[in-house]
Every structure is written in C-alpha cells, then in structure tokens.
Amino acid sequence: MLSWIIALIGGAAFAVFQYRLAGARHAYGLQALRAVAVVIVLALVLNAPIGWSSAGRPYVAVDASVSWLASGDTTLWTRARRAADSVATDTVLLVGDSVRAGKAPERPADVMTRVGPLIERALGAGRAVTLVTDGRIDDPERLSELPSGSAIVIVDGGSSRDAALASFGGPGAAVTGDSVDFTAVIAAGSGGSAAGAVDLSIDGASVAATTIDSMAPFAEREVRWRVHVGPKAGQRLVRVLVTASGDALARNDTLYATLDVAAGASAVFASTAPDFDARYALDVLRGTLAVPTRGYYRVAPGQWRVDGSLAAVTEEEVKRSMSEAPIVVIHGDTAVFGSPRSYARGALALIAPPVARGDEYYPTSSPPSPLLGTFSTLPWDSLPPIEVGESPRESEWTALTAKRGRRLDERKVIVGSATPNRTVIVPAAGLWRWRFRGGRTADAFVSLWGSIFDWLAGETVDLRGPRPAASWSRVGEPIRWRRGGMRDSSALVVLSRRGAQVPDTIQLRFGTGSTYTETEPMAAGVYTTNIGDSEGLLAVNASSEWIPRRASVQAGAIGNAAAMGRAPQARSAWWLYAIALAALCAEWILRRKIGLR
Known part of the structure; x- marks a missing residue:
C-alpha cells in the first residue's frame, strides 16, 4: 500500500502544480486526467501490488546428510530437528542424495548434500523454502535460484579436534621397478588437530611415513612421498592412514586406492630435450x-634416465x-x-x-x-x-x-x-x-x-578388460569404468567385497565409440572385480560428508525467483498501460479545445 500512497500523492501534486503554472487552476477535469496518468506511471516505476497476497506456508527443508555426525555424536542433529519443528509448515522435505517429503529420522544417513532437486521442486510449486543445514552444501551456488522469501537456518556447534584424509593423488598404473609419487591432503576439524603421523602402505606393508604438526581449524596440509613399487606385478592395494591424539572421528582417517603394476609399459614417452613441454x-x-x-629423458649424448x-x-x-x-x-x-x-x-x-x-x-x-x-x-x-x-x-x-x-x-x-x-x-x-x-x-x-x-x-593400447577409471572413489559418487581392450558393448562384472560372503554383479554397457560408462554409487569397502578372466580391485572410501570443511553458505534470507501466490505486480497488468495512455490522449484533446498546448 505504501507504494500506492506515494504514487497518489506524487501524481496529484504534479497535476495541480503543472496547471497552476499554466494559469488553469480551475480545469479540474484536465488535472484529474493528468493525475491519473502520473499515478499509474509512478505505480509502474515502483511496481506496486495490485491485489492481495495469497502465498502459502514455506517448505521446511532439512539437510539429512551424515555431516551432522562429523563431530562424533548426534547433538547437532538433534538441534537441527528442533529448529525444523519450530517453523510452521505443512510439508517437511529431507535434502541430501535426493529430496523427499517425510519426518526427520533419528540419525541422518544421506552421503551427499545437493540442493538442486530441492530448488526444482520449490520453483515448480512456487513456494519459499526454509532450509535447516550445517552450511556444508555441495552446490551452494544454486541457492540463489530459490523463490523469494526463502531463508537459510544454520545450526552449528562447538569445535572438535579431528584429522581427516581429504584427498589422495598418484598414478593408477606403474611399471615394475618404477618410483612413483603419491600425495595426500590432511584436513583439520573445526577445533584443529593435534600433531600426528601419516603412514603409506602397499599390500599391508608400510613403505613411507611422515610426521605432521598440529593444525589450525579447517587448515590443510599436503604430504608427498616417492615410493619404489618393487618387482612384483599385479594389482596392489594402497592405504593411507593418519593418526593424531584426541581425534574425534576414526571414519575419515583411512583412504584406500589401487595401483596396477605391470611387467612392461603400455605407453613409452622419450624426450631427447627434456623441458616443461615434455614434463607436462x-x-x-x-x-x-x-x-x-x-618416461625416458636424454640428459647428455648417449645418457638416458x-x-x-x-x-x-x-x-x-x-x-x-x-x-x-x-x-x-x-x-x-x-x-x-x-x-x-x-x-x-x-x-x-x-x-x-x-x-x-x-x-x-x-x-x-x-x-x-x-x-x-x-x-x-x-x-x-x-x-x-x-x-x-x-x-x-x-x-x-x-x-x-x-x-x-x-x-x-x-x-x-x-x-x-x-x-x-x-x-x-x-x-x-x-x-x-x-x-x-x-x-x-x-x-x-x-x-x-x-x-x-x-x-x-583407440581400443588397442590397453589389452585389459573394463576396469575402474579412477584409482579410488567415495561413497555417493558414480563408479566410472574404462572400456579397455574389450570389443563387446557390454560386460558382466562380479564384485566381491572384502568381509562379505555373497558376491554382487554389475552389467556394464558402453555406447558405440564410447570409452567410458558409469554405474550407480557403491558402499564403502575394497572390492575384487572379475570380468571374464580379468581380475582387479575397486576401492570405495567413506563419503566426503565425513571430511571437515567450512560452511559454504551463510544464514539469512536468500532467493530471487518469484513465488506463486505473491500479490500481482503493476508491471504485469497490461490494462494499467492502456488507462495511462487513454488518460494522456483525452487530456491532450481537451487541452486543445480550451486553447492550451
């Protein structure tokens, strides 16, 4: 209503002032026409409402990912459930791997926090959303797409000391006798982490270890090793383990990866003039x-390394x-x-x-x-x-x-x-x-x-059958498979998880000319894969939700999209433009009749 009051006062004042200057203060009909036109123009500028709002209650969305448990207990999750219950709504949505309606469970179990499906549902219904979260969202940039009137409620708790393996880097394949480089990134929890050690082992035998100093909250530290893979060919299991005193969560302390060691190289790179081009x-x-x-480098005539x-x-x-x-x-x-x-x-x-x-x-x-x-x-x-x-x-x-x-x-x-x-x-x-x-x-x-x-x-270099494209993955991530030298468009993979008695199967299907395909995410564990006569390893690690990280969003109002049920705005009413134009035309005709220009 305030915008209409401003438009009425401004339109009336403008019309009276203009006709007083023109010496036609008694031309009340002309003043009324001018006032109507100016009021409508000001209402359009202010985009004034032209009806009553009928917006319903907002959705209440609860982040149902396991990151609530990263502190080591369910205290934060309990507070989040209470925060959600305090908001008046007729629909509670659980957000994580997917979005679905339902009551918040006793313990969260989703292994990802993606708000994309929530936004699509909110836009389709035209309803605002109140999102209760710990702030650790995988796609926070999409939150601005929420309908206007939405809000984020962040429930954060006290600090906890933790050291976690955030990532691991290294080649997925090597040749017997090679030395390979591995990299691990250690992340500290909200309360930092104490000094500790990082151990690298291959097939259960420790091959390298590094001590690390204490870290500040959410700090990261990179550890590097160069390791000799030895003379044994075959699939090797690489394990990285971080230990620190007072660690709050053991689930994120270990990371497994695979290393395929071959007796001979499938690709050879030789440089007679080593430089950055060759290295990269x-x-x-x-x-x-x-x-x-x-790779081979010539460092002097007749001398190769x-x-x-x-x-x-x-x-x-x-x-x-x-x-x-x-x-x-x-x-x-x-x-x-x-x-x-x-x-x-x-x-x-x-x-x-x-x-x-x-x-x-x-x-x-x-x-x-x-x-x-x-x-x-x-x-x-x-x-x-x-x-x-x-x-x-x-x-x-x-x-x-x-x-x-x-x-x-x-x-x-x-x-x-x-x-x-x-x-x-x-x-x-x-x-x-x-x-x-x-x-x-x-x-x-x-x-x-x-x-x-x-x-x-092409399809001739790798004589092995289909195998995981990455040396390691996490729970919640699709498993990407590389075709290898297989000519058929499909293959049956028999998976045997270590510690499980019953094997499982996955059907791989490759499109024409396609090198990769993806299958559904899998539970954490080390799996033996069998495809015909080919045997390999698959390492699936704990979800990234267990890795400590800073909140990626802030509490407060958010959202720019229009919400259904909101009062209609002046700019959307075509008839207002018609009335303003008709009033100006009528005023112009009447002004000419009384001799005004």
Whole structure:
C-alpha cells in the first residue's frame, strides 16, 4: 500500500502544480486526467501490488546428510530437528542424495548434500523454502535460484579436534621397478588437530611415513612421498592412514586406492630435450590413458634416465621399450634412433620443437578432424602464443592451425593420419605456457593432449578388460569404468567385497565409440572385480560428508525467483498501460479545445 500512497500523492501534486503554472487552476477535469496518468506511471516505476497476497506456508527443508555426525555424536542433529519443528509448515522435505517429503529420522544417513532437486521442486510449486543445514552444501551456488522469501537456518556447534584424509593423488598404473609419487591432503576439524603421523602402505606393508604438526581449524596440509613399487606385478592395494591424539572421528582417517603394476609399459614417452613441454605432456599421458607408462629423458649424448627415479638406462633398452609398447611418444629429436616407424609398431606421436625460435604464433582455428569434438570447445582466442615449425607435408587431417601475430604465415600445429598406424605430429613448442597460466588455459592444455592421446590409444593400447577409471572413489559418487581392450558393448562384472560372503554383479554397457560408462554409487569397502578372466580391485572410501570443511553458505534470507501466490505486480497488468495512455490522449484533446498546448 505504501507504494500506492506515494504514487497518489506524487501524481496529484504534479497535476495541480503543472496547471497552476499554466494559469488553469480551475480545469479540474484536465488535472484529474493528468493525475491519473502520473499515478499509474509512478505505480509502474515502483511496481506496486495490485491485489492481495495469497502465498502459502514455506517448505521446511532439512539437510539429512551424515555431516551432522562429523563431530562424533548426534547433538547437532538433534538441534537441527528442533529448529525444523519450530517453523510452521505443512510439508517437511529431507535434502541430501535426493529430496523427499517425510519426518526427520533419528540419525541422518544421506552421503551427499545437493540442493538442486530441492530448488526444482520449490520453483515448480512456487513456494519459499526454509532450509535447516550445517552450511556444508555441495552446490551452494544454486541457492540463489530459490523463490523469494526463502531463508537459510544454520545450526552449528562447538569445535572438535579431528584429522581427516581429504584427498589422495598418484598414478593408477606403474611399471615394475618404477618410483612413483603419491600425495595426500590432511584436513583439520573445526577445533584443529593435534600433531600426528601419516603412514603409506602397499599390500599391508608400510613403505613411507611422515610426521605432521598440529593444525589450525579447517587448515590443510599436503604430504608427498616417492615410493619404489618393487618387482612384483599385479594389482596392489594402497592405504593411507593418519593418526593424531584426541581425534574425534576414526571414519575419515583411512583412504584406500589401487595401483596396477605391470611387467612392461603400455605407453613409452622419450624426450631427447627434456623441458616443461615434455614434463607436462607426460603427466597428461599418464592421467589420460591410466595405463602403465614409462618416461625416458636424454640428459647428455648417449645418457638416458628413467623419469621419476632418474636411474641410468642404456639406449638399447629405451629403443627396446619403444618397440614393445603399443603407444610411443617421442619429443625433441624424433629421428634419434632412425626412422620412428622402423621400430615403433603401434600408435606414434612425434613432438618436434622448431629449430628456429622467436616468432610467436597464436592458435586460430581447428579444421575438421578426429579431435574436433574437443578442440571446438577450446578458447583459442585467449591462449598464450606458441612457437611453430614448418608444416608437415604428408597428413590425412589437420586438427589445429596458428598464425604469426594472428594474421600472417598460417602453419599447421597438429596433423595426423590413421594409416598404416595412428600417427600424430606436433611441430610446436611453448605449449607449457598454457599449463603455467592456470585456469581455463591449463584446462585447454590438458584437453589438447588428452584428446591426442585418447585418439592414439583407440581400443588397442590397453589389452585389459573394463576396469575402474579412477584409482579410488567415495561413497555417493558414480563408479566410472574404462572400456579397455574389450570389443563387446557390454560386460558382466562380479564384485566381491572384502568381509562379505555373497558376491554382487554389475552389467556394464558402453555406447558405440564410447570409452567410458558409469554405474550407480557403491558402499564403502575394497572390492575384487572379475570380468571374464580379468581380475582387479575397486576401492570405495567413506563419503566426503565425513571430511571437515567450512560452511559454504551463510544464514539469512536468500532467493530471487518469484513465488506463486505473491500479490500481482503493476508491471504485469497490461490494462494499467492502456488507462495511462487513454488518460494522456483525452487530456491532450481537451487541452486543445480550451486553447492550451
């Protein structure tokens, strides 16, 4: 009503003042028409209500994830249930893995906190939402989509001392005798954590241990190891364990991962001129194909070192490894052992930095090629310059071109052919600048090399059957499977969980030309997988809800979307515009009749 009062006063005052100045203070009819038009215009500016609100009670949504129990007891959950009961509503929704109506349980059990389904339900019903949560939400950016009138109620408790394994990094595959790098991130609870130790073991045998100092609340600390995998080939189980005095929760202290150790490399990367381009491309090769990969660096004429351990190796051994590997990548002098096709039997990538350096070329276009699906999404106009050599003469397709100064001397950056075997040639250097810059450019670097290596691999590099694409996962996350060398579009996986007596089965289905597929999330545990004659391991760890983290949202009002049942607004009424226009037209006609302009 206040907006209408303001509009009435403003319209009347404007009309009276204008006609007094014009010397027609007694033209009451004209003043009334002008006042009506101005009142409506002001009401439209203020978007005044033109009816009564009929909004119903808001939904009460309760975060039903297990993060309430991260403090070690159900105290916070009990307070959350009481907070939800104190809000008047006719519908209580439980939010976590999904959204459903129902009474809050005695103990929360959802392993994720996703508000997307809640928002869609609230928008469909046009009802505001009062969300009771601990503030730890997986997709907090979506909360602004809630209908207006929504609110967030955060129930937070006292601090608890805890040390948890937040993440783990390392290769999923290695070759016997290799040294591999592992990384673990330790997260502290709301009360920090005491000093402790982190232990890394493989197949139950401790291979590395590190002490850690006490940490402040929600602090994180990274621990790194370089470990020799030994001469034994096969699937290995890696375990990381953090121990600290006064730890409130044991469930998040252990993380399992798998490591596939092979007797020989499925991919070999050899560089005669090691630099950042070689280092980062090798990292992408290992991460993209997830097959046993070995890298070799030439540090001096006739002297080669193994990536990681830097152990000396002879030129004959390097050449033999390349002749046996299904995929070979050569960086630098691609003719160091003669014609690459004289010894490389499988897929081949040649990275040949230009001899003449200094000119800067900018990627400009990605012509039709087998890599176009990925390349068409990359931000070529925002990438740092690179150096490009002479364009190869013989190729079946070109995936990327670049121009000097974006205008002159167009050259081919990536070319390839599929006959007799898949081959890619990259006569360029300086791609490492993309990786250095970070953000979208770093993602472009990974996408570029990842798509190249994926195309080279096809379905011939990995002779194993389907297997988990990641070395570890968490409860609530879909299990992603890589196809491997399997030709069929489907496969039956027999899963045997350690400690369980009855095995389970999963049917994998791969689309035409697809390398990956996903299956439903699984319970925590270490599983043995059997697909035909192929046996492997699958590690599923506790939900990320058990990992301590800061609240990602703040308490208070939120939401910008319109709620159904709210009073209609002036701008949505077409007839108000018609009345204002009619009043102005009538006033203009009458003013002319009495001689006013």
